[in-house]
Amino acid sequence: MDHRLPPYATTGQRVWFYAFRVICGLIFFFLMAPILVVIPLSFNAQNFFTFTPGMLAFDPDAYSLRHYRDFFTNPDWQQALSNSLKIAPVATLLSVSLGTLAAIGLSQSHVPFKGAIMAVMISPMIVPLIISAAGMYFFYSRVGLQGTYWGVVLAHAALGIPFVIITVTATMVGFDKSLTRAAASLGANPVTTFFRVQMPLILPGVISGGLFAFITSFDEVVVVIFVGSAGQQTLPWQMFTGLREQISPTILAVATILVVVSIALLTVVEVLRRRSERLRGMSPG
Amino acid sequence: MSDATAGNLSQAAAEARREDAAQTGPMLAADGRPLKRSLNRALRAQKLRALALIAPLLIFLLVTFVAPILDMLFRSVENQIVSETLPRTVIALDGWDATDLPDDATYAALAHDFKEAAERRIHTRLGSRLNYEATGLSSIFRRSGRGIDGVGEPYADQFAALDPAWEEPATWIALMADPDWISEQADWLEAAQDTPEPAFRLVPGIADVLPETTDAYRSFARTIQTTGRTPESPLTKEPWATVYLALYRDLSGATGADIGAYSGPGATRLQTAADAVAGFETIPLRDAFAEVADGWVQMPVWTTIQTFSDPYTAGYFLAAVDLQLTPQGIEQVEDNQRIYLTLFKRTMVLSLTIMGLCVILGYPIAYLLSNLPMRTSNMLLILVLLPFWTSLLVRTSAWKVLLQQQGVINDLLVWIGLVGDDARLTMINNQTGTVVAMTHILLPFMILPLYSVMKTIPPSYVRAAKSLGATNWTAFWRVYFPQSVPGIGAGCILVFILSIGYYITPEIVGGRTGIFISNRIAFHISDSLNWGLAAALGSILLALVLVLYWLYDKIVGIDNVKLG
Numbered sequence: 001m002d003h004r005l006p007p008y009a010t011t012g013q014r015v016w017f018y019a020f021r022v023i024c025g026l027i028f029f030f031l032m033a034p035i036l037v038v039i040p041l042s043f044n045a046q047n048f049f050t051f052t053p054g055m056l057a058f059d060p061d062a063y064s065l066r067h068y069r070d071f072f073t074n075p076d077w078q079q080a081l082s083n084s085l086k087i088a089p090v091a092t093l094l095s096v097s098l099g100t101l102a103a104i105g106l107s108q109s110h111v112p113f114k115g116a117i118m119a120v121m122i123s124p125m126i127v128p129l130i131i132s133a134a135g136m137y138f139f140y141s142r143v144g145l146q147g148t149y150w151g152v153v154l155a156h157a158a159l160g161i162p163f164v165i166i167t168v169t170a171t172m173v174g175f176d177k178s179l180t181r182a183a184a185s186l187g188a189n190p191v192t193t194f195f196r197v198q199m200p201l202i203l204p205g206v207i208s209g210g211l212f213a214f215i216t217s218f219d220e221v222v223v224v225i226f227v228g229s230a231g232q233q234t235l236p237w238q239m240f241t242g243l244r245e246q247i248s249p250t251i252l253a254v255a256t257i258l259v260v261v262s263i264a265l266l267t268v269v270e271v272l273r274r275r276s277e278r279l280r281g282m283s284p285g
Numbered sequence: 286m287s288d289a290t291a292g293n294l295s296q297a298a299a300e301a302r303r304e305d306a307a308q309t310g311p312m313l314a315a316d317g318r319p320l321k322r323s324l325n326r327a328l329r330a331q332k333l334r335a336l337a338l339i340a341p342l343l344i345f346l347l348v349t350f351v352a353p354i355l356d357m358l359f360r361s362v363e364n365q366i367v368s369e370t371l372p373r374t375v376i377a378l379d380g381w382d383a384t385d386l387p388d389d390a391t392y393a394a395l396a397h398d399f400k401e402a403a404e405r406r407i408h409t410r411l412g413s414r415l416n417y418e419a420t421g422l423s424s425i426f427r428r429s430g431r432g433i434d435g436v437g438e439p440y441a442d443q444f445a446a447l448d449p450a451w452e453e454p455a456t457w458i459a460l461m462a463d464p465d466w467i468s469e470q471a472d473w474l475e476a477a478q479d480t481p482e483p484a485f486r487l488v489p490g491i492a493d494v495l496p497e498t499t500d501a502y503r504s505f506a507r508t509i510q511t512t513g514r515t516p517e518s519p520l521t522k523e524p525w526a527t528v529y530l531a532l533y534r535d536l537s538g539a540t541g542a543d544i545g546a547y548s549g550p551g552a553t554r555l556q557t558a559a560d561a562v563a564g565f566e567t568i569p570l571r572d573a574f575a576e577v578a579d580g581w582v583q584m585p586v587w588t589t590i591q592t593f594s595d596p597y598t599a600g601y602f603l604a605a606v607d608l609q610l611t612p613q614g615i616e617q618v619e620d621n622q623r624i625y626l627t628l629f630k631r632t633m634v635l636s637l638t639i640m641g642l643c644v645i646l647g648y649p650i651a652y653l654l655s656n657l658p659m660r661t662s663n664m665l666l667i668l669v670l671l672p673f674w675t676s677l678l679v680r681t682s683a684w685k686v687l688l689q690q691q692g693v694i695n696d697l698l699v700w701i702g703l704v705g706d707d708a709r710l711t712m713i714n715n716q717t718g719t720v721v722a723m724t725h726i727l728l729p730f731m732i733l734p735l736y737s738v739m740k741t742i743p744p745s746y747v748r749a750a751k752s753l754g755a756t757n758w759t760a761f762w763r764v765y766f767p768q769s770v771p772g773i774g775a776g777c778i779l780v781f782i783l784s785i786g787y788y789i790t791p792e793i794v795g796g797r798t799g800i801f802i803s804n805r806i807a808f809h810i811s812d813s814l815n816w817g818l819a820a821a822l823g824s825i826l827l828a829l830v831l832v833l834y835w836l837y838d839k840i841v842g843i844d845n846v847k848l849g
Contacts, residue, residue, distance in 0.1 A: 024653045034683035098342040105338025126834045128786020130803040131823045135353030158350040219676045239678040255679040262674040
């Protein structure tokens with residue numbers, strides 16, 4: 001089926017053409033509706049998880065910002081937000097710096113045991129989170145990291161690494177190695193070459209890897225529940241507790257804020273991907 | 286040209302090459318080294334540089350990620366707690382044939398082990414460990430922690446009645462302790478006590494005279510030195526009642542003690558006691574233990590201790606597949622306790638269902654996206670990527686809002702009139718909830734690989750098929766579909782791997798019937814504290830995932846994992 005109906009299409013083909021589009025429309029609806037439904041519900045003036053008759057009648061009194069106010073004034077939620085913002089950037093910094101170096105190393109020719117190394121580095125993404133969480137809980141309690149800030153940061157950094165490795169190695173594939181040779185032949189030392197030539201070119205990959213690592217840590221619940229203690233309660237953890245005990249629709253306000261954040265992140269990644277493709281198109285080879 | 290001439294020619298060429306080599310030697314690099322060696326060196330340097338770049342991350346991952354996984358694997362078979370908590374009992378039970386209750390020596394060993402464990406407050410830990418294998422042991426252990434002194438007290442009283450000196454710590458110190466240690470300990474008590482307390486040492490030779498008493502006394506001395514907030518000194522504390530039990534057993538000749546050989550301090554007192562013990566009023570140890578907790582004179586506790594006395598056990602793995610280790614061998618657990626196989630099966634079936642639904646829903650979308658003009662498909666792709674980028678918790682809470690009985694979908698159905706207000710559908714806290722929510726969450730993971738494969742299928746093939754007379758269906762099924770199979774494979778494995786390890790979503794929308802094996806693992810870690818079983822369940826799940834990962838690597842290649 002093409003994207004346009006040919007003039008000679010039979011009735012059956014026409015019916016199928018439109019039926020297929022309707023089916024696809026329904027699936028898109030299935031994908032988007034749950035996320036979109038949360039947004040109006042978060043402005044509910046009542047403590048309900050569903051639309052009130054007033055909301056359906058578009059009565060302005062049925063809508064309010066009380067759940068947002070609760071989020072910004074409730075010390076529990078604020079503590080959770082600040083914990084998330086303390087943990088995710090540090091974990092991201094760790095995984096980006098280590099991951100970028102390793103991805104550059106991996107992209108060189110003649111790396112011994114490349115397959116095995118790659119498998120180890122991707123494994124945090126493959127191993128189910130509950131298993132990573134269990135192992136880390138056991139091991140970190142042995143070495144005294146369980147229930148500490150650094151325990152959570154190290155665990156999250158490990159979980160973010162595969163994303164950095166994947167995005168940066170993908171960028172390195174398009175990287176023209178003769179540029180570093182040219183820099184070297186013009187007298188630049190390896191460090192200068194890295195920061196002035198290589199880094200600007202692979203930067204889009206590094207940043208989007210970093211965003212993936214950030215969102216991994218920012219969204220992560222399972223590992224932080226086990227490795228962290230009450231002092232490291234993050235935003236998703238607080239949401240998880242709230243959902244289990246169904247405390248208040250403030251969760252929906254938080255969810256809406258997070259949807260906005262993810263739209264922003266998605267836009268950044270998309271812009272970076274386009275820029276990287278443009279840069280790659282320009283470089284020879 | 287004949288063959289002979291050709292042979293001659295090649296021979297000549299070979300000779301010429303040999304001469305050439307003889308004249309110039311191996312090819313040299315600019316600095317005069319042989320080129321081959323020079324190249325090798327450069328290659329080695331390159332390899333080292335690459336490894337030096339990789340090493341920090343590799344070490345980081347080994348410590349923060351691989352070591353924890355290995356620790357978990359180790360915990361799934363580790364079982365040192367029994368032999369560490371009850372070392373003497375485990376040795377005494379070594380040759381026990383499990384036909385009748387163990388002999389007195391074993392009960393005595395248990396008394397000493399148990400007293401020490403109770404003083405160190407680790408007996409309840411062992412109780413809960415063994416309770417996983419045989420229900421009821423936990424309460425036996427807990428009760429015995431309080432009652433264990435009752436086993437030795439009759440002997441302590443009778444020795445004290447015979448000679449009050451037996452109640453004096455000094456009597457025991459003179460009998461047991463190394464004189465050097467006594468002076469060290471006295472100095473330590475005099476001083477500020479800020480240095481570590483000198484560890485108790487036995488006087489040489491006493492172990493031959495009173496083997497069991499020596500062992501029991503040393504256990505007493507070392508334990509009181511190292512437990513409690515303020516360490517106590519054996520110099521000032523009367524021994525435990527169980528030490529008197531040991532003394533009685535030594536003196537009555539049950540242990541091969543050699544009293545006659547002793548000539549140290551208190552030799553006469555010891556001899557007097559040895560002559561008197563024959564007249565002591567005794568009760569069989571078995572009966573004494575029956576007073577402590579009647580479980581000790583029944584078989585299960587003993588067979589369980591014996592079965593799990595090895596430092597490593599397959600018990601957790603057996604329990605993870607609804608089997609148990611009994612003295613008679615491996616058996617299935619009772620019907621009403623078989624939950625893990627059901628849970629594994631349910632995890633599999635639900636994951637397969639989710640995977641199937643993802644294929645059914647994802648295939649049309651990927652097909653549509655790959656056949657629309659770039660501009661439109663990029664717009665629509667955002668509808669796929671936005672859920673992909675949205676927090677898992679957000680999507681799960683959305684489904685909770687939608688599916689619950691007073692939720693949006695039920696309200697809508699009631700409003701339309703499809704269901705009555707009193708007959709609202711139960712779509713949450715059961716398998717439906719888990720399947721619907723997880724299909725939604727994992728659908729992008731199916732669409733994205735499918736889309737990237739479908740984009741590479743040239744449309745000309747389908748057109749060619751149609752021009753050769755194929756109907757729309759035949760052209761799709763025989764030409765297009767087979768080319769999209771790699772995408773289906775990649776998407777399926779990805780969705781399946783992610784699905785069988787899911788924890789958060791089933792926990793929130795799965796209720797009791799929609800939970801996965803992961804939820805049980807979490808339960809054992811944080812609620813039941815049966816870490817060994819959690820580790821065994823985790824190891825099985827891990828093995829499953831690794832097999833699938835290996836398959837994925839074979840089919841797709843890990844290097845081809847794409848994000849967004």
